[in-house]
Amino acid sequence: MLGISNRGLAKLVSMFKHGDIELDEVPGTRVHEEIVHKHFDSVATHLEIRCSSTRLDTLELAQPHKLMQLLVAENAAIADDYYSAARACSPSMQAPWNLVVAYDEFTPSDSLKPNKMHKKSMCVYFSFMELMDNDGWLADAKWIPFAIARTATHLSCGFSPYLRALVHCLVFGDAESDFVRLGAPVQSDGRDPILIFARLHAIISDADGLRAGYAWKGFRALRCCLKHSNAVANNSDLAHRRPGFVEITNADPSLFIRTSIEEIDEIVDTLIAFRGSPTALGKLETGLGFAKSEYGLLADRSLRRHVGPSRSLIDVAHFDWMHCALQDCIFVTEANALFRQIGGTVIADIKAFLRDTPWQFPSSTNRNCRALHRIFDEWRSSTDGGIKCGCSEALCLFMVLNCWVEEHVLGPASTPFKESFRAMAKVISILLATKRRKMSMTDGAARLASAHRSYYRAHIAAYGDEHVKPKMHYIFDIAEQFKEFVRWCVLDMFVVERLHQTVRDIARLVDYTGRWERSILSAVINKKLETTESRHGLHGRIHQSELFPGVQCARSIGSQPNLGVDDVVFWDDLLCCGIIQACCKEGDELFIIIAAFQQVSISSSFCSRWLRTPDAYVVRRPSSVVPACAWRCEGDLFIVLSYLGC
Numbered sequence: 001m002l003g004i005s006n007r008g009l010a011k012l013v014s015m016f017k018h019g020d021i022e023l024d025e026v027p028g029t030r031v032h033e034e035i036v037h038k039h040f041d042s043v044a045t046h047l048e049i050r051c052s053s054t055r056l057d058t059l060e061l062a063q064p065h066k067l068m069q070l071l072v073a074e075n076a077a078i079a080d081d082y083y084s085a086a087r088a089c090s091p092s093m094q095a096p097w098n099l100v101v102a103y104d105e106f107t108p109s110d111s112l113k114p115n116k117m118h119k120k121s122m123c124v125y126f127s128f129m130e131l132m133d134n135d136g137w138l139a140d141a142k143w144i145p146f147a148i149a150r151t152a153t154h155l156s157c158g159f160s161p162y163l164r165a166l167v168h169c170l171v172f173g174d175a176e177s178d179f180v181r182l183g184a185p186v187q188s189d190g191r192d193p194i195l196i197f198a199r200l201h202a203i204i205s206d207a208d209g210l211r212a213g214y215a216w217k218g219f220r221a222l223r224c225c226l227k228h229s230n231a232v233a234n235n236s237d238l239a240h241r242r243p244g245f246v247e248i249t250n251a252d253p254s255l256f257i258r259t260s261i262e263e264i265d266e267i268v269d270t271l272i273a274f275r276g277s278p279t280a281l282g283k284l285e286t287g288l289g290f291a292k293s294e295y296g297l298l299a300d301r302s303l304r305r306h307v308g309p310s311r312s313l314i315d316v317a318h319f320d321w322m323h324c325a326l327q328d329c330i331f332v333t334e335a336n337a338l339f340r341q342i343g344g345t346v347i348a349d350i351k352a353f354l355r356d357t358p359w360q361f362p363s364s365t366n367r368n369c370r371a372l373h374r375i376f377d378e379w380r381s382s383t384d385g386g387i388k389c390g391c392s393e394a395l396c397l398f399m400v401l402n403c404w405v406e407e408h409v410l411g412p413a414s415t416p417f418k419e420s421f422r423a424m425a426k427v428i429s430i431l432l433a434t435k436r437r438k439m440s441m442t443d444g445a446a447r448l449a450s451a452h453r454s455y456y457r458a459h460i461a462a463y464g465d466e467h468v469k470p471k472m473h474y475i476f477d478i479a480e481q482f483k484e485f486v487r488w489c490v491l492d493m494f495v496v497e498r499l500h501q502t503v504r505d506i507a508r509l510v511d512y513t514g515r516w517e518r519s520i521l522s523a524v525i526n527k528k529l530e531t532t533e534s535r536h537g538l539h540g541r542i543h544q545s546e547l548f549p550g551v552q553c554a555r556s557i558g559s560q561p562n563l564g565v566d567d568v569v570f571w572d573d574l575l576c577c578g579i580i581q582a583c584c585k586e587g588d589e590l591f592i593i594i595a596a597f598q599q600v601s602i603s604s605s606f607c608s609r610w611l612r613t614p615d616a617y618v619v620r621r622p623s624s625v626v627p628a629c630a631w632r633c634e635g636d637l638f639i640v641l642s643y644l645g646c
């Protein structure tokens, strides 16, 4: 292209503009095209999706089994994951692996491009719980993105028929392989093949995603919980009329009744059979909590049988804790209510506190947290004047705001507002402690339900039930979900947010909309195939130690989460604290060298003060330390925030 004349270039531009040529047809682009799309094209398939009796869509995607085979065959690191998981737990028809599907909508990040909204897309990934490592981490690299669909061009009939077709295709495969009867073979060069059998265990998304995927009416319906059939909307004037029904403001988890398999089947079948007027249908849908979706996920009888006989497709749905607890629910609701209660210059004060106090954050989160004060910028706040932020930001803000509230607002005297805020902080701390495996799933489930019950009561005592949203109730569902994951650990959408980042970076560069899905998936798959960096190894430039031959050092290390030099970490149940000096590897062993601190005082359940002491070093395994949430230093004094004080 560099040698092309101005006239040639003008001709080319005009061809593109007038749309009379596909990119593939431009002379000279064929070679590039073959390299870029080689892998995707080798596993591509066209899936027919029945959206209505008159509409049949086609989506180009990567056939999930073939894509999995390609990744295991071509990428040694991915192959190692599968082979070691199969050694620990060999998949068979009688003992299938547990398949998890995650999806979420994302908007390509370039807000200055006019066609941005046209590319708002749903991205679907799958993985197996058996691939989770000993630290309870289902790493990003273990998720396989196999389908993407633009909302504007594909999803005008809703996402449920798409989710049905995609999950069906994933589970039941095609004539060559499936996860149920034949198994899906994977093989790495020189090793025996593994035949993978799997059963659908969980479908995870945020509440909006589940609403779209399940054709569920969401929190606007009378029955506003996907999983509890007797939980009805606040002030709906229904609960007292029917025995056994409770409003969403009820804080007693023992009163909620799970929607049974028969009940959900009956709801779906009744809706499909309904032939009345649109108004009557609307009323029926609001009452039952689901929309009529003849070709939606819940109508798929083979999937219903597949997850049964003791579970329904509703039981498979998995609420994401971080969306329910951090981003747009209890943390944000509680913070906004408190700000309104304090009033005056509170927002400006917090903004100044965040901007002027040199808080530092772990290297794994730093990118999102450097400018926390920007959350309070006018142009970012939501229409009702409250705060609005992403999940990673919310997590950092939660900690620092906790500290600010304790130092500047709460004071020694107890007030209902203070109790409510503290009760909310405890709920989130339990969620985080369970996620970090500092608490067992069984213990976490019990403590979460009890803490959330206390929070409900404290919140209603302080503010009434005005701010109680159905999303607040979903934390009770999350406590129940923990019990279904006792063998593993907390599954959440942080991983999907990170996976989206890769897709978003690629989507930003793709302007060609002819076969957009293919362009994106090609690049995503190529990137997955190229990733050879061991997730549990050293990251970045590696040096050989001069002092200790055989020891390699680097600035960061792959762990859960990644750790880096200058990160403050805790170990021994938060009794010890220090700052990482080096990340090292000797043979297969990974370790970190930490300059240990001496404790000065404990300011609150999550804030402590430490002094740096000269020449006190310790060596620890990455899995045995917990990164601090945030810290700031005043000379040799470190003020450190942890989120495990529960």
Ligand SMILES: [Zn+2]
Binding pocket: 225, 226, 227, 228, 231, 256, 473, 474, 476, 477
């Ligand atoms: Zn519920």
